[in-house]
Amino acid sequence: MSRFVRIKSYPFIYIAWIFALFSLPYSCQSVPCNASNNSASNSKISCKEIWAYSAKQLRSHPVCMGNTVFLLKGNNVVALNMSNGKELWSRDLSSIIWNGTSYDHIFPRICYLSIKNGTNPQVLVSLSDKFSGYLIAFNPTSGKILWNYSSFASADAYASPRGQICSEPVVWRDRVIFRTYSGLTAVKLSDGKELWNVPFDASIRIPATPTSRPALDKKTIYFNSDFGLAYAFNPMNGSLIWRTITDGIDIKNSSGVRDVHITFSNCYPLVIDNRVLIADGLGNAYGLNKNNGAIVWKKKFNYIFRYFNIINKLYMLSDKGFYELNVNNGAVIHKYIFSDGFLSCKIIGKSVVLINMPRVTPGWQIFDIQRWAVVKTYNDFACTSISNSGKTIYLDGYIPSDETHTPRIRAYRISGL
Incomplete structure (x- = not known):
């Protein structure tokens, strides 16, 4: 589930999210992957629903x-x-x-x-x-x-x-x-x-x-503001270590009266080696020096949802694809592009479960990082987020054929990974 948005402050984001969420078709069948997207079927992988829970007024993942x-x-x-x-x-x-x-x-x-x-x-x-x-x-x-x-x-x-x-x-x-x-x-x-x-x-x-989860290391806590600011603080006393302004915020008047242009991003910051990875609402990815906040590199993508550290390698999920990036310079090492985009994902072993962006095709996919290909696709649930415990995943979403659109949580056990 996405973070609850303050409706009065950001009505356009709330309306867009609701429109996307409630425009999903629904099917109960597994379908083969799209070969044009570098997919590769794996018959050994199977997924079984083990329980479902109806949760009216669901307010969290x-x-x-x-x-x-x-x-x-x-x-x-x-x-x-x-x-x-x-x-x-x-x-x-x-x-x-x-x-x-x-x-x-x-x-x-x-x-x-x-x-x-x-x-x-x-x-x-x-x-x-x-x-x-x-x-x-x-x-x-x-x-x-x-x-x-x-x-x-x-x-x-x-x-x-x-x-x-x-x-x-x-x-x-x-x-x-x-x-x-x-x-x-x-x-x-x-x-x-x-x-x-x-x-x-x-x-x-x-x-x-910042309406996201901060990042931590042994001596510093890092926040990525949804308005294009990045902060580092001392967690012992809250003192500011550094602050960085990205292209997501444009302070046009330096005389004291601010004319501020803002964009929104809820991407979590991530720390790998000497880099703090952040994003702004313009689709820019940034690699910052974690000691002083200096921008080391910037790369343009679509809207960025999450960064991931998998065996000390940097991966990124946007609304258009899943990428492996060079953490030092932001160069794209691998990319997987999907026409409908992704909303969320969860790392399970050496695979990634991707939640489809709810615009045209609801469902989720199992993506093999080593083969860099989708190995299984399921169109059985219009889901908005994912959690997991081992190889059991927990999806929250709803069944579009249900006119009440009652939120539900479904648990699936994945085997064959």
Whole structure:
């Protein structure tokens, strides 16, 4: 599932996404791959649906940990048994998030699920309404709420680092770090108490809001703003290390009154070796020096969805194809072009499961990286995202023939890879 978009701020993106999503045909049959796209059939690969779950008001991608699949459904965090899709527990968040306010009047603008594995695993749920953000930690086995943190915006949203939580929370050592509407915040993983919060530079008066997952290494946290800005911070205290402005943002007036042209990208940053990989909404891919943010290379593509590190090699998914790039200079090593484009993908072993862009042909494909070819194509579900645990994949989407367009989660087991 794509990130929830603030409708008032970006109505054109929301409408375009809905139009694309709800214009899908549906078929229940496997079909052969298109040979014109360098495809190669592999009869050894098979896929079997093992369960399906109807999820009205689904507000997050399914997230896997251990033997459990977690999701946000309406006001509830729900845990499903990974083997059969049965509900293990459900926790209503209404009293924490909305304090009794009618659900119809406060829309959860951004919904994330994040998992912390280790000796004390937690399920971290991030929600935001119009003005505030909430981060809640659960015990994944019982559903018990361990702690919750609220961030409330002040009258001047730029003067306060608190407000809507606008990035997926990430765990670094003993803390959880996340981006609010106008700043950066860290809370203790053990109890949710705030460690520090840092407002961003208010001299650029735009809500440069990264709505994606930040990247981490041992000493730095990296954000890629959806407005074409890239940041690096010290996760110990939130201090800014560097900031880079890409072609996705054009500040035309340097006298103090900004005339800002902005484009949007929700591509996650990725760190490989000495490079930070980011993208802007113009379809440009960037390789930055991770120590100072300097732009080392820039390459033009279509809209870029994700970067991937597979055995320390750089791969990129755009709305038109799947690429292997040289991390040092951005040169294209391999490319696979598909006329309908892709929406998301997941790495499984040495293969990639690609989710088709929902415009003409719904479904998903299994792509062999070593053969650089699609080896299996399925047109059995109009899906919008994918999660996996081993070789079992979990797709969320809907059946177009269902007039209610009820969101569903389907689990498939893949064999023969």
